[in-house]
Amino acid sequence: MNAPIFQRSHSIRDLAREFGITTRTIRFYEEAGMLNPARDGTTRVYSDQDRVKLKLILRGKRLGFSLSESRELIDMYEPSSNNLKQIKALHDKIEQRREALQRQLNDIRIMEKELDEAEERCIAAIQELKRA
Amino acid sequence: MNAPIFQRSHSIRDLAREFGITTRTIRFYEEAGMLNPARDGTTRVYSDQDRVKLKLILRGKRLGFSLSESRELIDMYEPSSNNLKQIKALHDKIEQRREALQRQLNDIRIMEKELDEAEERCIAAIQELKRA
DNA sequence: CTGCAGATTGACGTTCACGTAAACGTAATG
DNA sequence: CATTACGTTTACGTGAACGTCAATCTGCAG
Structure with missing residues (x-):
């Protein structure tokens, strides 16, 4: 009953910890329409795909892109x-x-x-x- | 009596045009303590060195650095x-x-x-x- | 059941990097 | 001389990217 190596879903806190950002930041990205996590009741549930998107946003940030520019980058994947x-x-x-x-x-x-x-x-x- | 190829001094407008920014931006960088142009009366006179500093600031911006980070970069030159x-x-x-x-x-x-x-x-x- | 940690939604506050506007001086140009 | 162009300071405004705080709602350990 160990934690699976490839998790399919993540909590907002897990992602925040993993990437060294706050939960507020993640929710903010959602407000900006860059993330659409599923919900378990009201609680946000993030898929691996959501995690990848978040990663893209943060990499964009490190390269000096604005959030809307990062969104463009994300859109290129779909x-x-x-x-x-x-x-x-x-x-x-x-x-x-x-x-x-x-x-x-x-x-x-x-x-x-x-x-x-x-x-x-x-x-x-x-x-x-x-x-x- | 042509304009010299290597100008020793530049007006604020010249620099603004050259780098595609506004004069307000240049004055703002001065407020932030990153530029110290000479004065002819009250008018700002920028040396080639000032021009280089401005170039460094803008390159830093393109790389996603904040102004204070760019200032650190500038300080490294002195x-x-x-x-x-x-x-x-x-x-x-x-x-x-x-x-x-x-x-x-x-x-x-x-x-x-x-x-x-x-x-x-x-x-x-x-x-x-x-x-x- | 109680309490408490952790989640959620507003709503307002903050910092950075300028923009914008007002009010004024100065120098050249027609 | 009036206009135009450019310069100055001072001050308030703004959009992006979050921070912070309050109020509320779970879920679950004791």
Whole structure:
């Protein structure tokens, strides 16, 4: 009767603990229409899919995306639409996101280089102080 | 009497135009203590160094850093301190930033992969609709 | 049954990152 | 000289992303 390795459902508290956020935050994402957990009575019950969505939102956040941008990302996982025009619009958004990521990647590379230089100056300053 | 290629000073409007932000934003960054432009009378005069700082702030923004985090990044460029302890603390922060960037880099890689998959599903859906 | 931990729904508060507007100075231009 | 363009400070407004608190409702251990 151990806990199953692959849980199919999670409580709001479990998810909050797992991702290091508060339950308020999770409920807020639901208010924003990004999560639709099932209910056991009034209590929210989160599926593995809900967990994945939450993960996507948080990763988006780490990358500096707004919640509505993250929602776009989530929507890309459900080509539920059967409207060609909508799907093409989605495809465009995917390309836009990809380009945004490329820009970020570039920023990161530049910033890493600059951190390297900053570190060198730092180390040099330490050496200088040691000799003085 | 042409404009010099390397300007030593810039007006607030020039910078705003160059970076696609408003003058209000630039003044706000000054309020936050991240820029200290010289003054010609009351008018702000920005040096090339100020311009670089602004660039750093905006790059930080694109990477999802808060303004105070960006300020930390800026501080790394001026090992003005001659206090060994402070320099070492700075060095630590540089390492922390580097690790944060690594996490971001990882997030980006994952997200790119997921965008690839989303695109595939998208294309598949389009094909499907074409045959129907 | 009692009590208490943990869930829920409002509703209001807060911080960040600016926007917006008012009131004013200054310099060039027609 | 009047207008236009740009600059300044001061102050209040705003949207996003939650925090906090109160009131209420479960479920269950003792």
